[in-house]
Amino acid sequence: VIENRIWDKEESLPRGELKALQSAKLRETVERVQNVPFYKEVFSRTGITPGKIQSLDDLQRLPFTTKADLRAEYPLRMLAVDRAEVARYHGSSGTTGKPTMVAYTQNDLKTWANLCARFLTGGGLLPQHTVQIAFGYGLFTGGFGLHYGVEHAGASVIPAAAGNTPKQIMLMMDMQVDALVCTPSYALNISEFIIQNDIPRNALNLKYAHFGGEPWTEDMRTRIEDEMGILCFNNYGLSEVIGPGVSGECAVRDGMHISEDAFIVECINPETLEPIAPGEEGELVFTSLCKEAMPIIRYRTRDIASLNPEPCACGRTTVRMSRITGRSDDMLIIKGVNVYPSQVEQALLRVKGTAPHYQIVVERPDRKDVATVKVEMTEESFSSSMKEMQELKDKIGRAIQGITGLRMNIELVSPNSLERFIGKAQRVVDHRKIV
Ligand code: ADP
Ligand code: K
Ligand code: ZN
Structure with a gap:
């Protein structure tokens, strides 16, 4: 049984207050990017000066930022601060060519850890829990992102990293691990290994898991939950926007709450670029509101999902996104x-x-x-x-x-x-x- 805990008051602000907070942070973000060559060019091309972006509606006047734009600015031309202020770099997996490099200031790292602590808490994390992270540690944002999130939430972490399945299971048993963090496809391997080796379920103390990094289905959730006797939670993020921590499921598990005090979300028709009505599928677009090193405006994720603005039984007021049904580039x-x-x-x-x-x-x-x-x-x-x-x-x-x-x-x-x-x-x- 998962306790319904909310980590931050920003997760349950009245909508009006949230919108006001978003507008104020949007103005700051626009200020912050005006010396980034890419956005400078955008402002001069469109004739929009940062001062003209006052409200959330004004955001619609700015063009989208795409993966191709980020590639063209590789590696660091999107940086909005001095390199001296950068504390860490990550990169997206870059299956097609060079990765996209992203950067974080010390403040960004704190923001990021806090966002991860939010969805972990929403999914049952308590300070006394031990969390095993079987995500890759490296340029990929999954490992380090969740690692600092667990610590920030006050729990303890075993940085097992991805691979070596027998050792993962040994650690889970010996350390009486409460929660597992990895990709859903890796969880399937772990579960398969447990079954094939007749490891009794009660040798493990595992209660729940947080999966992200790739699309998976509700049927996959049911299967892993039945096989492992645990609860599985979905979380979403991408390195260009911050990494994991953009959104995650609460105990209700009916959509992932987007941290709207940190990101503005839009859902668009990928062909016409027109906004899509709540409940209907489209491409998600994010604008960062708190990032210092690499703020991003209207980033087209190519991830397809729908948005649900209805209030949630958990008490959070933030909009929920559905599972990602696919990436437009996986289609x-x-x-x-x-x-x-x-x-x-x-x-x-x-x-x-x-x-x-x-x-x-x-x-x-x-x-x-x-x-x-x-x-x-x-x-x-x-x-x-x-x-x-x-x-x-x-x-x-x-x-x-x-x-x-x-x-x-x-x-x-x-x-x-x-x-x-x-x-x-x-x-x-x-x-x-x-x-
Ligand atoms: P790359 O785009 O190179 O894979 P990232 O490692 O930043 O770079 O991965 C982010 C992408 O992973 C997202 O854009 C999305 O397509 C996918 N993703 C992350 N979490 C989820 C999730 N919970 N469900 C579906 N897809 C996800
Ligand atoms: K700690
Ligand atoms: Zn909820």
């Missing part, structure tokens, strides 16, 4: 249909006899898209008859078609044959891109 267009890997995951988790390990391979042999989903069988289904396997394939095909509207080829592969991931999983191999 596959197969035969003209938009498909996210998470839709395939959702289908697989609903079919018995499959493990939630899969890979989507897309090819275009005769100028026509062909998608094949490689799905791992469970030990049990692996030993079934040809007829049963064919039925399993048909069932998976139908489940995927039901959710995506597309017919995909299904290839059953033996248990444990697909790659396992210790960080963010890579589910798609798109041969169409390799020309």
Whole structure:
């Protein structure tokens, strides 16, 4: 059972007070970026002077900042302070080319730790808890971000870092760890290892986990919770905006509360760039309000989600975002249909006899898209008859078609044959891109 605790009064301000706070901080942020070459150029191009941005409505007059903009300013041209004031650098994973470097002042690090302490508290963290962090420590913001968040909340941390699953489990048992922090796909590996090695559940003291860093589904949550006998919480963030701590679930677990005193959120149609109504899916856009080293204005995340402004039963007044259903750059267009890997995951988790390990391979042999989903069988289904396997394939095909509207080829592969991931999983191999 999770206690409903709120870490900061900023999480439950009356909306009017929150808006006033946001406007004041927005004015400060605009002041702060006026000497950043990129924003200086924006102001002179649009004829908008910082003084013209007074209210939240005025923000709409400024253009968006994109990943491409940040790449063009690599590594540090977005810096709004002297390098002497920077305390730490991180970078996004940069799967395509150079990473995007981000910087933090001492104050930024404090802000960040506090934001992480908020969602950790929302998800049950108490000072007497021990938290094992199985996120990568390094340029990736996950490890260090959560590390200082746990400490700031007054709890203790085991910086296990990602990988070496047997050792993770040994530490969890020996240290009687209360909470686990990692990516949902790594949690799946940990859970799998526990089951395969017949480790009794009561050898662990684990009560809950905080997962983030990549998209996952409600079905995945149910599966991990059932297998491990814990509660799983979702948290979200990205390095360009601050790292983890942008939002996280409370005990109600119906959407992630966005720390709106630190960020202004917008939801837009990624094609028309028009605002999207609450409850409908669109691309999330964030403006930082507290960052010193690298403030960011209207950053297009490419993450697709919906916003829910309804008050929450937990008492927080901040807007909640849904799960990320996909990243617009993860979106596959197969035969003209938009498909996210998470839709395939959702289908697989609903079919018995499959493990939630899969890979989507897309090819275009005769100028026509062909998608094949490689799905791992469970030990049990692996030993079934040809007829049963064919039925399993048909069932998976139908489940995927039901959710995506597309017919995909299904290839059953033996248990444990697909790659396992210790960080963010890579589910798609798109041969169409390799020309
Ligand atoms: P990169 O963009 O290189 O992966 P980051 O490490 O900053 O850099 O990752 C941030 C991205 O991770 C987000 O933009 C989002 O796509 C994804 N992400 C983070 N947390 C979640 C989450 N809880 N659910 C879904 N996606 C998430
Ligand atoms: K401490
Ligand atoms: Zn809540």
